[in-house]
Amino acid sequence: MPTMLEMALSYQQHGFAVYPLAPGTRTPLKGSHGYKDATTDPKQAEAWWGEHPDYNIGLGLDGMLVFDIDMGHKSAADGNESLAKLSADGRAGQIPSTYIETTPNGGLHMFFTYPKNIKLTSRADLFSKSGEKTGLDYTALGVPVFPSIRENGMYQPLKGHKITKLSPAPQWLLTEIQRVNHPNPNLGSAAYTGKRWSGRLLDEMVAGTGNGNRNDFLTRIAGKLFFTGADPVTVYNLLFTTNDSYLDSPLPEAEVNKIFKSVLKAEERRRAVG
Known part of the structure; x- marks a missing residue:
């Protein structure tokens, strides 16, 4: 098992920016700026994880988004079930092969690229019609990555998947993200x-x-x-x-x-x- 420092440097060597998270959590360090502190500078990574080897690793999502399928979430929403219903209704299509990590709660983080001319942030409960919990979230800001660990487990990559090989986000997902980010654009003032x-x-x-x-x-x-x-x-x-x-x-x-x-x-x- 690689150390946190080794993995942080490895992410940087592949062009990804990293930032520290508090030990055993997905939370940025107190007094830090979270994903806004993400850097590809190996000296900074050595300073962070060399002195605090138990820090978790956050990945800055510049030009990437993570489609989060929740399982075992505090809202009790079942993301897999929601996605299956959406597929049956024709509201969700195929998911291309891409880098995926399992989360400590048993969910999935699916990593995609997206056009940089689109401004994305994050949102919970995509595809919700009446405010119900769907367990389908996304973020384009920052996210914990392997080998970060929480009290109920570790973020783990699925076998055969590499973070250097990301697929573009499917259009049906981008369409929904843009819908919730900019609802009813023609309504005016x-x-x-x-x-x-x-x-x-x-x-x-x-x-x-x-x-x-x-x-x-x-x-x-x-x-x-x-x-x-x-x-x-x-x-x-x-x-x-x-x-x-x-x-x-x-x-x-x-x-x-x-x-x-x-x-x-x-x-x-x-x-x-x-």
């Missing part, structure tokens, strides 16, 4: 007239925030979600969706749980007095 408080809240969630005030941002979002009268389970799921999909560097799961519990206690006190 009329679509935004009379925006209500809940609409502004949703815009705020999707806009996200920088690394400097992630805790305050998620605390504020949780409070506003509770103010809508939403059930705690709904607030919990939306808080994680905001953290995982709309922050450049998501907070660790334990930190988001801590924020949720704190705001929940405050909300319980408020409702008791009311």
